Amino acid sequence: MSDTGTNTTSLLPEHWQVLYSIHDLTDAQRSKIFRNVTTPFNSFEFLSALEDSGSIGKHTGWLPEYLLFENKGQCGLLLGYKKTNSYGEYVFDWAWADAYHRNGIEYYPKYTIAIPYSPIPCSKWIGNSSLSIDSALDVANHYANQKGYSGCHLLFLEDLAGKTLPEANQNFIRRVGNQFHWFNNRNGCY
Numbered sequence: 001m002s003d004t005g006t007n008t009t010s011l012l013p014e015h016w017q018v019l020y021s022i023h024d025l026t027d028a029q030r031s032k033i034f035r036n037v038t039t040p041f042n043s044f045e046f047l048s049a050l051e052d053s054g055s056i057g058k059h060t061g062w063l064p065e066y067l068l069f070e071n072k073g074q075c076g077l078l079l080g081y082k083k084t085n086s087y088g089e090y091v092f093d094w095a096w097a098d099a100y101h102r103n104g105i106e107y108y109p110k111y112t113i114a115i116p117y118s119p120i121p122c123s124k125w126i127g128n129s130s131l132s133i134d135s136a137l138d139v140a141n142h143y144a145n146q147k148g149y150s151g152c153h154l155l156f157l158e159d160l161a162g163k164t165l166p167e168a169n170q171n172f173i174r175r176v177g178n179q180f181h182w183f184n185n186r187n188g189c190y
Contacts, residue, residue: 017067017068022066036126062088064082066079075127111144114153
């Protein structure tokens with residue numbers, strides 16, 4: 001497992017650990033986590049290609065800090081990153097960063113749960129764990145606070161069929177935006 005010089009194990013509850021590379025997963029963990037992914041954006045192949053190509057990592061502002069839950073044969077992975085800038089998020093939080101700066105507060109680093117460079121609404125919590133996304137977000141909030149990050153950001157959450165984040169995650173401020181989608185109906189685009 002990669003080491004950044006900080007003991008992050010003590011920052012997390014039992015059965016949780018931080019991975020600094022997708023390649024830190026064992027074959028057994030990979031099998032459990034990626035078996036039922038529903039989009040290529042949270043597949044092992046895509047995430048490893050981001051790392052292997054240098055699209056994320058040192059000098060990109062996207063430093064992997066995946067949160068892995070493993071207990072009694074269950075594995076879950078939260079796709080989180082230490083962000084040192086706001087590039088590639090499709091959220092445009094420059095005004096927040098500027099407001100922090102004008103008040104003498106550091107905005108970066110922040111902890112961002114997202115698919116890098118993608119505004120695709122899909123799950124950021126993958127695996128065979130019965131643990132809910134809400135429980136994983138509680139751990140992520142705690143982790144971000146313990147690390148001294150300015151906040152924990154969840155971008156482009158999958159459609160939860162009209163459900164909102166539970167009350168346990170009132171630490172998140174809901175930001176509503178619009179996305180425009182074009183579909184090819186084989187007779188032209190509309």
